[in-house]
Amino acid sequence: MPEQRRPVLLAVDDDDHVLRAVRRDLSRAYQERYRVVASRSPAEAMRILDRLRERREEAALILSDQRMPEMTGIEFLVEAGRRFPGARRVLLTAYADTSVAISAINEVRLDHYLVKPWEPPEERLYPVLDDLLSDWESAHEPPYQGIRLVGHRFAPATHRLRDLLTRYRLPFRFEEAEPGDPAVPEVVLPDGRRLARPGHGEVVAALGLATELSHPHYDVAIVGGGPTGLAASVYASSEGMATLLIEAYVPGGQAGTSSRIENYLGFPSGISGVDLTNRAMAQARRFGVDVLAPVEARRLSRAGRACVLNLSDGKEITAATVLLSPGLSYRGLDAEDAARFEGAGIYYGAALSETESCVGRHVWIVGGANSAGQAALHFSRHACHVTMVVRADSLASGMSAYLVDEIAATGNITVMTNTLVVATGGADRLEHITLRDNRSGELTTREAEHVFVFIGARPRTEWLDDLVRRDAHGFLLTGPDLGPVAGLASWDLPRPPLLLETSVPGVFAAGDVRANSVKRLASGVGEGAMAVSMIHRYHSES
Template sequence: MPEPHRPVVLAVDDDPHVLRAIRRDLIRAYQGRYRVLTSGSGAEAIQILDSLINRNEEPALVLSDQRMPELTGIELLAAAADRFPSARRVLLTAYADTSVAIAAINEVRLDHYLIKPWDPPEERLYPVLDELLADWQSSYEPPYGGITVTGLPFAPATHRVRDFLTRHRQPFKFQDATESGEDIPAAELPVVTLPDGRRLAAPATGQLATALGLAMEVKHPHYDVAIVGAGPAGLAAAVYTASEGLSTLLVEAYVPGGQAGSSSRIENYLGFPSGISGVELTSRAVSQARRFGVDLLAPMEAVRLRRAGRAVILDLADGKEISAGTVLLCPGLSYSRFDAEGAARFEGAGIYYGATLSETTLCTGQHVWIVGGANSAGQAALHFSRHARHVTMLVRAENLESRMSQYLIDEINRAPNIDVRTRTILVAADGDDRLEHITLRNLDTGEEVTEDAEYVFTFIGARPRTEWLDGAVARDPHGFLVTGQDLGPRKTIGGWDLPREPLPLETSMPGVFVAGDARSKSIKRIASSVGEGAMAVAMIHRYRAES
């Protein structure tokens, strides 16, 4: 018998010939890592899924033919989703049924569909399943020894460690310190136990990155391009500069991905019809950048920007300096903080900024509150609705249509456990050492009510991370970085010493460019940030040619 902890890949088809073929191909590629099971009927497949529940096992992937007697593939995959929400679901279908498969993407959150036959599997089967299984593995907590985090569930320090590991795709097991059987002083929590037995007490993110082998050192005294911020804009620019032969350093203060990296599901990005998590998209981009030779320095904060002749100098938080011929600023945004009474006291202890996927398991079966009415709030609401008992959205506007994409509105309306309270704001938070209650105000009537609440996730706007650039480059009244023609004539720009006007995306400091959400008048979309990152590389080449 295979080890009981080995995840299952289940294939279902009532055609014996097709079932033998899919079993053969699955075993050839995945038998070493997964337990491959097959079934010739939907009813039998349901029995297999129920037996996995009884044995505390889990399927990573369920593939099902659509046209089966008694139970269609879509009905079977819906039943599988009820039992195992995280399992990836693939529909096997004939060409004539592709419209049914496309509709199922929204109806049962289908992850993919495959048209039969799938020969050759190396081109038409394995790439799809490899991607889905890798995505599933990124959130799967295997029952064997790995990283263990022992802490208090609602402590801000514990939340930071959990979030750091989650966004770095480092699987870990969380253990409540009050149930661990150990007498650990509060000042040492959380304790991170590594697979080799080392224990880190209340580690800083830099210490944790070093222990896990995630930290990197600067390899060169001078770079052609230094990029600050590893969000979509910075990662896209890094891929292009490095692939075009420029030595590139990418500096990130926390974890690559920025706000996009914390998104639970991105469904309107070109090329991913079933959507993709921010963590997965970021992971792919980082791998692509490293493949081209980008040096990634994270977590490391840039604290000052200055000129030294034609070189640009970045001062880092550890006291070191980075010299570069050009600098691209992609610092991104951080979510605005609540001004509600008492809210600051519960940050990381019940109030969270962004999706913070690390808290997903704690929210299982609970009531989750989402504050905000834009796309990021809608994506988070849908993500948590698959785990929480109930999700309530608090929206200042009169409806969702003013700021949210229609596809998200449609999905929210279909979700039975999501309700939306419009013209409602959160005005106060209360509790002891963790959030317990929130006070809500109706903006039309002024009526206030107090509700029980343990999990509040906020998406109430954002501000640029540009405070450290004050006095170095021009910023608008809201802190966004001003570039190109918006700077005005070159003669009016302080410190401008070139005989030409600033290039598009160039700041008031020659050779320093901006891309992404922190740029004044930018479009706050992932695709536009990626596009600006690519455009900035063209401007950097032009600057280098003229210098």
């Protein structure tokens, strides 16, 4: 165990000769399992104990001399016990004070007393301390040494950090903060560092997950780390291209939030979006892909034949080609006051970080497509009941048949069709929702603490301005969908755009963000691979 994480044996005595002897004997027998600390005064010893408690370290045994100028040993051990109730407390005393020590055992629950001198320690010291430390170890629950997140469960900022750590598959312990604590949310790292109200980039950097750029110029820069971007990065890097993957949040995209994907080829028992994403990330890193996350692409421009990307962290990246696969953003719930409760009862996507909060509760799912069905089945294994609010006449109109059948066979899922959420309400967190029956117009208000929304999405293409042509809904036009390119100022090649090439030569688009694409995981992965072959062709022409 690292030295600073070993439980502490603390000895306190104002007599230097005695203190050296105690420290020597403790170190000789216990230094491999414990950290031996010595102090000449009770005041200093209290400060040591306070620091240990602040750092969430443990004191296993505290030995104190009885006769000290600032306070007696018994008084000190009483105070020490308030800081570390489980620590074993031993009084060092002269023969004349044994009656005081015996009284202390009964009155203040002192664990033992030792009469000075204790030579030889093998007979008069170690047997006593061995028993006490054995008792302490058997009753002791080691403190949690991993990442801790301190915050308010229904605060949006806390939810975002919970989601970030969950998506990165970083085990952490959540601790409810005291009301009014100005430092929360706070991430406490295993080495003791505390990040108060950190941004996502600060957390990623502190955990050593940030990537340094290894190339001054890239063959291909991929914007968006969903399945499409991940597939393209694996294929491009495996074929020798210098590849950069830029993701605004956590690699995986919307697929990464899916609790279970059951219709993806090769996984007959299904796979979670997080697991699939982590496998893809492991492949990408093995082939040498540089990954920047969480970093947003803010602007795309051209410098001759090169593409230039300006990023949210201040970096400027140049690449011979760019693949745009930034994916989609969930559409907001169009209900009164809904924006006020985002991250405080209303969540977009499966929000697997909130699963623990939903155990034994009633969960509401808004939406009727596959992602909503997968979320309903996931939460049905944890919540007491799941209610799906669906605008359509039935689930079959927008959901795969296998999911419809599974939902029908799950006893604690109720489906409300022809229904909309029209209002939300509560104080600091969501407490109730108002539903409208589209057939009768009837309004009903129901208690609701956990609402997960899956009602469509919009492409993340606003940052491209007018450089790349889009359709009326913001989806990127490619290949034949662009129509004649003779009049386009941005097109200067003698050939027409390739199938996945945008209105800017060397800039490609794939996946959900491309106009008229098939919005399915497998097709997105396929387009990512297809885009790489077209990027190869573009390089060969240049």
